Amino acid sequence: MxxxxxxxxxxxxxxxxxxxxxxxxxxxxxxxxxxxxxxxxxxxxxxxxxxxxxxPPADLTPERFRARNWxxxxxxxxxxxxxxxxxxxxxxxxxxxxxxxxxxxxxxxxxxxxxxxxxxxxxxxxxxxxxxxxAGAAVILSGDKDEGFPAGNVRPHPLPPGRGYSVDRKCGAHLTQTAFLLPPPVPETG
Structure with a gap:
């Protein structure tokens, strides 16, 4: 963002x-x-x-709703x-x-x-x-299957680090791999 x-x-x-x-x-x-x-x-x-x-007000037109300009x-x-x-x-x-x-x-x-x-x-x-x-979007990472279904029809289970299921209303659940980006190095002073 x-x-x-x-x-x-x-x-x-x-x-x-x-x-x-x-x-x-x-x-x-x-x-x-x-x-x-x-x-x-x-x-x-x-x-x-x-x-x-x-x-949204009750009298909102479809055009203004799509434009999100109210x-x-x-x-x-x-x-x-x-x-x-x-x-x-x-x-x-x-x-x-x-x-x-x-x-x-x-x-x-x-x-x-x-x-x-x-x-x-x-x-x-x-x-x-x-x-x-x-049915908000969610990412379900590695976990215990006894935790139930936190999102959609996905039950957590053991997965490698960073691997999980991306779940949303439009696409359902699909296996995905997250990435970890190292922070930029802090410049040395002195």
Whole structure:
């Protein structure tokens, strides 16, 4: 997103419960960073009313709907890393779950990650349930088959590192290999 869009076109909220992608969240696209559920709830509630105002009005014509021009502003990407740490207890994400069915129409892009161990429990989380019901895109990496079907008809099973199933409504499930790009070297000073 950062490479393809300007900060005016797309903004970023990062919820990082373990503080692991701290450096990757440092961008002018970022409007907020939270390392706790309380801080995340505050960050999420701020744009909620703006997102709800973007919902399509009843008199919207098909042409304007396709053009997505009934609202102006930046798309909002909410990245929730390690969501398994707060699922079903102090999860800060339920407030924006209301507009999830219209997310693409209002410029909302939720991105969640969670460990495969315990993903079966995650299926009881209201946000995850809503995303699963909407057949949102997912990547299922190596895991225990006893975790159930986190997305589509894919049950996790042991796979080599980085290998997984990409699942979406249009294409179904297909085997894919993710890549790990090393960060650029830090120049030496002195």
């Amino acid at each position: 950062v490479a393809r869009r300007t900060p005016y076109e797309a903004r970023l909220i990062v919820i990082d419960h373990r503080r692991s992608p701290l450096d990757s969240a440092a961008t002018e696209h970022r409007v907020g960073y939270a390392a706790s559920s309380a801080a995340a709830l505050e960050l999420i509630n701020d744009p909620r009313s703006a997102l709800l105002k973007r919902l 609202w102006q502003g930046s798309d909002l990407c909410v990245v929730d890393d390690d969501d398994d740490l707060v699922m079903t207890s102090s999860n800060p994400l339920p407030p924006p779950a209301e507009p999830l069915p219209q997310a693409a129409d209002i410029g909302l892009h939720p991105v969640m990650s969670c460990a495969m161990g315990g993903v079966g429990r995650a299926m009881y989380d209201p946000v995850i349930q809503r995303m699963k019901d909407m």
